[in-house]
Amino acid sequence: xxxxxxxxxxxxxxxxxxxxxxxxxxxxxxxxxxxxxxxxxxxxxxxxxxxxxxxxxxxxxxxxxxxxxxxxxxxxxxxxxxxxxxxxxxxxxxxxxxxxxxxxxxx
Amino acid sequence: xxxxxxxxxxxxxxxxxxxxxxxxxxxxxxxxxxxxxxxxxxxxxxxxxxxxxxxxxxxxxxxxxxxxxxxxxxxxxxxxxxxxxxxxxxxxxxxxxxxxxxxxxxxxxxxxxxxxxx
Numbered sequence: 566x567x568x569x570x571x572x573x574x575x576x577x578x579x580x581x582x583x584x585x586x587x588x589x590x591x592x593x594x595x596x597x598x599x600x601x602x603x604x605x606x607x608x609x610x611x612x613x614x615x616x617x618x619x620x621x622x623x624x625x626x627x628x629x630x631x632x633x634x635x636x637x638x639x640x641x642x643x644x645x646x647x648x649x650x651x652x653x654x655x656x657x658x659x660x661x662x663x664x665x666x667x668x669x670x671x672x
Numbered sequence: 673x674x675x676x677x678x679x680x681x682x683x684x685x686x687x688x689x690x691x692x693x694x695x696x697x698x699x700x701x702x703x704x705x706x707x708x709x710x711x712x713x714x715x716x717x718x719x720x721x722x723x724x725x726x727x728x729x730x731x732x733x734x735x736x737x738x739x740x741x742x743x744x745x746x747x748x749x750x751x752x753x754x755x756x757x758x759x760x761x762x763x764x765x766x767x768x769x770x771x772x773x774x775x776x777x778x779x780x781x782x783x784x785x786x787x788x789x790x
Contacts, residue, residue, distance in 0.1 A: 599776040599777070601777075607782070608766055609717065609777075611771075611777065614771065614778075652717055654717075656776060659730055660719050660734070661719040662719065663717040663719070664716075
């Protein structure tokens, strides 16, 4: 089973700051890495598919990059609505696995 | 836009079977893969398994001996059964669609909390 490790676990950020969340895979997964945003009492929402492709309706201030074992989700100029927990998901190898999540708080 | 809605009992007794249904609206269940994901309260996400509209399945090995996912194309629904549940199976259960042409979960249901307790 592929283990995904996200860092940091928690980040407190002021509005307009840049946020960088990383996801490291225990073995190479190519670009089969996807990013989700989950707000309290809501289901996860797809942000990025295949490491760097923005999903429909996702603001342009969010971007994804990486391949192999190291991936990054970047939020440029953080807004209040970005407060959430972010998860990465790998679908290169079964069983699919998620990172443990990164909680982003607005200062 | 496709919408998914989970339904089923919110309380299940230990050793019994958890049964949930996901109803797909705004689109056909045909030609897609569909998945179940769960999330214990305050914790992360766990892949349970997926099913193709034709019926082929994949299950997480950690749950494989207890899980069955099935599909009813005539009702535009797919279902989850998890037998011999314990308190560790208490979680919000989400159904989701696997995106066309890729292996990513693009649309999710709102999730339903299932508590295992006597």
